[in-house]
Amino acid sequence: MPEVLQKILWLSTALFFIGVYGMLTRRNMLAILMSLELMLNSVNINFVAFNKYLHPEKLDGIFFFLFIVTIAAAEAAVAIAIIIHLYRYHKNIDVGETEEFKY
Amino acid sequence: MNEGLLVILLLFLPLVKFVVNRLFIGKKWPVLSGYLATLILIITTLLSVVLAWQYYFEYGKINGTYALFIPIDEPWLSFSNSLSINFTILVDALSVMMVLVVNIVSLMVHIFSLAYMKGEDRYGYYYAYLGLFTFAMLGLVLSGNIFELFIFWELVGISSYLLIGFYYTKPEAVAAAKKAFIVTRFADFGFLIGILLLGSLSNQFDIVQMVGSLTSQQTLTQGAGTSFIGLSALTWACLLLFMGAAGKSAMFPLHIWLPDAMEGPTPVSALIHAATMVVAGVFLIARFFPIFQLDGTVLTIVGIVGAFTAFFAAIIACTQTDIKRVLAFSTISQIGYMMLALGVDDNILNPHLGYTAALFHLFTHAFFKSLLFLCAGAIIHAVHTNNMLEMGGLRKLLPVTHIGFLVGCLAIAGVPPFSGFFSKEAILFAAYQQHKWLYAVALITAFITSFYMFRLYFSIFWNKPVKNEHAHEGNWLIKLPLLILIALVIVTGFIPFGNFVSANGKPLLLPMHIGFSVIPVLLALLGIGYAAILYFKESNVPASLENSFGLVYSTVKHKFYIDELYQFITHKIIFNGIGNASAWIDKQVIDKLVNVSAGLTFSFSIAIKKLQSGKVQQYLLIFIVGILCLFVLFLV
Numbered sequence: 001m002p003e004v005l006q007k008i009l010w011l012s013t014a015l016f017f018i019g020v021y022g023m024l025t026r027r028n029m030l031a032i033l034m035s036l037e038l039m040l041n042s043v044n045i046n047f048v049a050f051n052k053y054l055h056p057e058k059l060d061g062i063f064f065f066l067f068i069v070t071i072a073a074a075e076a077a078v079a080i081a082i083i084i085h086l087y088r089y090h091k092n093i094d095v096g097e098t099e100e101f102k103y
Numbered sequence: 104m105n106e107g108l109l110v111i112l113l114l115f116l117p118l119v120k121f122v123v124n125r126l127f128i129g130k131k132w133p134v135l136s137g138y139l140a141t142l143i144l145i146i147t148t149l150l151s152v153v154l155a156w157q158y159y160f161e162y163g164k165i166n167g168t169y170a171l172f173i174p175i176d177e178p179w180l181s182f183s184n185s186l187s188i189n190f191t192i193l194v195d196a197l198s199v200m201m202v203l204v205v206n207i208v209s210l211m212v213h214i215f216s217l218a219y220m221k222g223e224d225r226y227g228y229y230y231a232y233l234g235l236f237t238f239a240m241l242g243l244v245l246s247g248n249i250f251e252l253f254i255f256w257e258l259v260g261i262s263s264y265l266l267i268g269f270y271y272t273k274p275e276a277v278a279a280a281k282k283a284f285i286v287t288r289f290a291d292f293g294f295l296i297g298i299l300l301l302g303s304l305s306n307q308f309d310i311v312q313m314v315g316s317l318t319s320q321q322t323l324t325q326g327a328g329t330s331f332i333g334l335s336a337l338t339w340a341c342l343l344l345f346m347g348a349a350g351k352s353a354m355f356p357l358h359i360w361l362p363d364a365m366e367g368p369t370p371v372s373a374l375i376h377a378a379t380m381v382v383a384g385v386f387l388i389a390r391f392f393p394i395f396q397l398d399g400t401v402l403t404i405v406g407i408v409g410a411f412t413a414f415f416a417a418i419i420a421c422t423q424t425d426i427k428r429v430l431a432f433s434t435i436s437q438i439g440y441m442m443l444a445l446g447v448d449d450n451i452l453n454p455h456l457g458y459t460a461a462l463f464h465l466f467t468h469a470f471f472k473s474l475l476f477l478c479a480g481a482i483i484h485a486v487h488t489n490n491m492l493e494m495g496g497l498r499k500l501l502p503v504t505h506i507g508f509l510v511g512c513l514a515i516a517g518v519p520p521f522s523g524f525f526s527k528e529a530i531l532f533a534a535y536q537q538h539k540w541l542y543a544v545a546l547i548t549a550f551i552t553s554f555y556m557f558r559l560y561f562s563i564f565w566n567k568p569v570k571n572e573h574a575h576e577g578n579w580l581i582k583l584p585l586l587i588l589i590a591l592v593i594v595t596g597f598i599p600f601g602n603f604v605s606a607n608g609k610p611l612l613l614p615m616h617i618g619f620s621v622i623p624v625l626l627a628l629l630g631i632g633y634a635a636i637l638y639f640k641e642s643n644v645p646a647s648l649e650n651s652f653g654l655v656y657s658t659v660k661h662k663f664y665i666d667e668l669y670q671f672i673t674h675k676i677i678f679n680g681i682g683n684a685s686a687w688i689d690k691q692v693i694d695k696l697v698n699v700s701a702g703l704t705f706s707f708s709i710a711i712k713k714l715q716s717g718k719v720q721q722y723l724l725i726f727i728v729g730i731l732c733l734f735v736l737f738l739v
Contacts, residue, residue: 020727024720032720095719 005053008045015042029083029093033076040072106157107174110192113150113202114241116143121234129227137220140230141213144206144237151206158199159603169196169608171311173247188308193247196604197389200462201244204469205379207591209237211584212374215477218580219370219484229269229368236262240379244386249298249308252390256294256351259383260287263375267367279363286360290350297343300336301394314393337394341401344391345408352384352438355412359666361435365427369483372427373476377434378469385441385465392458392606396448406446410534410544413439415663417551421558422660425489426479429559430472433515436552437468443545444530447537448606455606457537459613460529463600467514467522470595474588475511478504481581482563491559495567495641501576505564507585512560514592516553516627519620522596528620529613549623553630561638 015038022035044065051061087093120143124136163169172194181187213233220229239258246252261284268280302308305316317337334342348354353361364376375381388395388405395402413436420432441461448457481504486494498505514523527549534542576582601611637645649656658664 024724024727 002053005049008049012042012045012049015039015045027094027096029086029095030080032095033079033083037072037076040068044068106154106162106172106194107192109150109154110174110194110245113147113154113206114192114238114245116147116150117234117238117241119143121231121238124227124231124234129225129231133225133227136227137217137230140234141210141217143234144210144213147237147241148206148210151202154194155199155203158194158196163196163199167609169603169605171195173311176247179251185306188250189248190251191247191309192245193310194245196608197386197462198244200466200604201386202241204466205237205240205244208374208378208469208473209233209240211473211477211588212370214580215373215480215584216368216370218577219480220368223368225269229266232262232265232269233371233374236266236375236380240383243383247310249301249310249313252310252387253291253295253298256347256383256387257291259375259380260284260291260351263287263364263380266371266375267364269368269371270366273366275363276366279360279366283360283364286357287350290347290357293343294347294350297340297347300340300343304336304340310390314391318393318397334400335398338398338401341391341395341398342404344387344395345401345405348384348387349408350384351387352381352442353412353435354384354408354439354442355415356665358412358416358435359662359669362428362431362662365425365431369427369476369480372431373473373480376431377472377476381434381438382441382465382469385438385445385461388442388445389458389462392445392448395445402446402448404446406443406534406538406541409439409442409444409446410541410548411439412436413443413548414544414551415439417548417555418659419662420555421551422656424491426482426491426494426559426563427476427489429491429555430475430479433475433552433556434472436548437464437472437515440527440530440545440548441465441468443541444533447534447541455611456529456614457533458606459601459604459611460526460533462604463529463613464523464526466600467526467592467595470588470591471511471514471521471523474507474585474592475515477585477588478508478511481577481585482508484577484581485575491562494563496565496569498564500569501564503576503582503585507589508560508564510589510592512553512556514596515556516631517549517623518553518627518631519624520593520596522592522594524620524624525596525613525615526600528615528623531623532614532616532619535619546623546626550626550630553627554634557631557634558638561634565639567641 019035019037019039019042022038023032026032026035047061047064047068051058055061083093090097120140124140128136128139157163158172159169163172173191174194175190175192177190179188179190213230216229216233220226223229236259239255239262242255243252243259246255264280264284267283268276270276298308301313301317305313307313307316350357361376361381365372367376395405416432416435416439420429420436423429423432441464444457444461444464446457448455448461481501482494482497483489485501485504486497488494510521514521517524517527519525531542531545531549534545599613601613605611637648661667
């Protein structure tokens with residue numbers, strides 16, 4: 001395995017767990033969403049890195065990256081719309097305060 | 104007319120009448136529905152006369168023997184190739200005779216009810232139920248498949264239930280209807296098991312084939328091989344069939360429902376509880392007679408039960424004061440006679456005399472007993488009471504009823520030349536040849552019968568001076584059926600019945616010996632004379648006789664406490680003992696089990712409910728920890 005790839009993997013792993021940590025600890029929904037983006041992007045980095053260093057003749061990884069970026073954008077739009085709505089009703093976007101969702 | 108079409112019309116017209124009356128016109132136009140019903144019954148009676156004429160005189164006889172005809176045999180429920188239940192119509196001498204009896208008596212009752220039930224609430228429904236009954240009874244006698252027979256058997260039971268409980272606002276009527284239904288259902292349970300046993304022994308449910316295959320030698324040894332408590336499977340099947348027959352025909356100890364069934368309207372008692380439905384048991388045994396003959400023990404039991412019931416019911420009838428109950432007990436007693444006759448049938452001395460005698464008595468009894476019941480109806484209609492002690496001297500006020508009742512009483516007592524004499528002679532002769540003891544019982548019963556019937560007759564029509572001066576006989580609708588039945592009672596005895604109905608289809612001459620007839624006739628006259636001494640004039644002799652017998656009298660008056668015994672067994676033993684025990688088990692064991700399992704589920708769900716907190720991050724944490732665990736697991 002190329003050494004550069006290993007470093008990149010360390011980076012993406014670190015990025016992923018930073019995302020996980022943020023997701024578990026933040027109370028603010030926007031912060032959680034940002035952590036989610038971090039996790040997605042760590043996966044994207046993996047795709048691109050594997051594509052470049054292991055199978056440079058193919059483009060699959062890059063396509064996956066493009067797909068994920070597109071879907072993430074759409075998902076972010078939906079999530080932000082939900083959060084804005086929630087804010088309008090509650091004046092609050094703290095996940096701890098939205099427990100009535102379970103009913 | 105082709106015979107299949109004729110039978111179909113005959114059978115289904117009453118059903119049409121039931122549906123039309125019950126669903127469409129019964130409520131709105133009750134009088135119309137009554138007349139429509141009577142019109143339909145006139146048509147079916149004419150059809151049945153045509154059927155009987157054609158069968159007995161035109162096509163029925165083949166080489167001197169009455170043959171079986173199966174005009175209709177349609178598959179109805181085909182479960183598999185080997186098991187299918189057909190809708191079969193069986194026309195033979197027995198069923199044609201029964202069709203004739205059912206239709207004639209039913210027609211008389213229909214006409215009589217037009218006046219008797221006038222102004223009654225639910226008049227239209229009454230006719231609807233009569234139609235249902237007529238349909239069911241015709242189906243019962245015509246069915247050629249044992250399951251079909253069972254279905255009609257139950258239909259007869261349900262229409263009897265509906266008609267006994269017709270005055271449903273009277274608690275006694277409701278109780279009587281339930282009692283009749285439950286007692287006969289209990290017997291039908293045995294009947295059903297008997298059907299299944301017979302079906303498994305012969306591998307079919309078609310009556311003709313079943314009888315044929317069971318009477319052939321091969322199945323006989325096969326069936327006799329399997330035994331249970333010392334009796335072969337075939338014997339058990341016959342015993343269970345007899346149990347069903349005993350329930351329907353009110354044989355001891357299943358007779359308790361019939362006296363209570365008198366709570367129904369009187370014409371219904373005449374039709375169902377005297378002439379037709381209660382003799383279905385006799386019909387059933389006659390229908391399966393070849394099978395019963397394979398095993399002498401069952402026939403002996405039938406004969407003994409019949410003789411005992413005849414005697415027992417006659418004794419009770421002597422002490423009853425409700426005229427309908429006296430007639431009910433006399434019905435039980437007369438059906439006992441028929442069973443006795445079937446039981447003493449033997450193949451050797453006088454082939455199948457008992458069979459023909461039983462059916463002859465069924466035939467004559469249907470007419471004279473329905474005559475007696477319709478007369479009782481006319482009397483009750485006139486004086487508005489059932490109690491014979493409150494009547495007296497009615498002969499001037501109710502002349503036609505008086506003649507009718509007298510003719511009926513003479514017929515049931517066995518005085519020549521009325522029809523009962525001939526059939527009773529045949530039964531006594533059959534009994535005399537086979538079992539002297541049963542003959543003696545039958546003879547004593549004949550004496551008691553004539554005594555209690557004339558006790559009733561004298562108490563109603565002579566005895567005291569008239570109390571109710573305003574009592575009057577009804578219009579011609581009441582008188583016409585009585586007159587027709589009087590004529591029938593006088594005529595039917597002279598029919599050479601053995602020429603038409605016999606066990607093997609060959610003509611059989613019913614023996615009639617002057618010397619033999621002397622004793623029964625003398626006994627009957629003696630009974631009449633004794634009743635005349637006691638009841639012709641109002642006196643206190645009967646009362647003092649009652650007192651001198653004391654305990655015996657009150658025991659008999661309370662019908663030997665059989666009802667109380669049943670009450671004791673059902674309430675004290677079954678309800679209190681077994682019922683309470685099983686209720687305890689139900690509550691303490693079965694309900695507990697259910698409750699405990701429900702409680703466990705509930706507390707478990709309370710415990711795990713906390714996992715569903717609604718906190719997304721908590722879920723996520725669990726998820727991630729789970730993933731990590733899996734990761735570690737796969738790595739190692």
